[in-house]
Amino acid sequence: MTKLDFLEPISQMETVERKLSVQFGVKGVTINPDQQGFMMDEFESFARKYKDALELGTLFVYIKTHGTNHKGVPLIHCRLQLRTVRGTFFSSGEGWGVESTFRVALDRLDKRLLRSKELSHNPKYARDFLQKIGMPQEEL
Numbered sequence: 001m002t003k004l005d006f007l008e009p010i011s012q013m014e015t016v017e018r019k020l021s022v023q024f025g026v027k028g029v030t031i032n033p034d035q036q037g038f039m040m041d042e043f044e045s046f047a048r049k050y051k052d053a054l055e056l057g058t059l060f061v062y063i064k065t066h067g068t069n070h071k072g073v074p075l076i077h078c079r080l081q082l083r084t085v086r087g088t089f090f091s092s093g094e095g096w097g098v099e100s101t102f103r104v105a106l107d108r109l110d111k112r113l114l115r116s117k118e119l120s121h122n123p124k125y126a127r128d129f130l131q132k133i134g135m136p137q138e139e140l
Helices: 003-013 033-054 098-115 123-132
Strands: 020-027 057-070 073-084 087-096
Touching: 020 033, 033 057, 033 098, 057 098, 073 098, 087 098
Parallel strands: 020 057
Antiparallel strands: 057 073, 073 087
8 A cells, every 4th residue: 555545535535616706896886785696696697507618717897887877877887807718708888777787798798608719619509699699490
């Protein structure tokens, strides 16, 4: 028996969990717990969709206000940067309110990922992309 015989099974017991994480940067905007919960739910859904393809990475969310209000709702700019082992992807969105703006930016990021070379050869993601751009079901 050697040290390797003892240490090898122990080292294989610990498996690294692969996941996507999120980091927020906020300027001039107050995000309440409901808005934060909405954004985290949307991100969790997004992360589940791409967990096998992207393995691990970080989504950076930058949210700032433009100072303009419409009926008490601020104009928001949201910029997303997704850094993964497959590359870096960007998107942004502008709109009235935090939730809708985050949703627009996340949808745009979703389309960019589906169009990327890394995922376009995978039939599962190719079908999702064709459905997102409005290709009729019978042509798929």
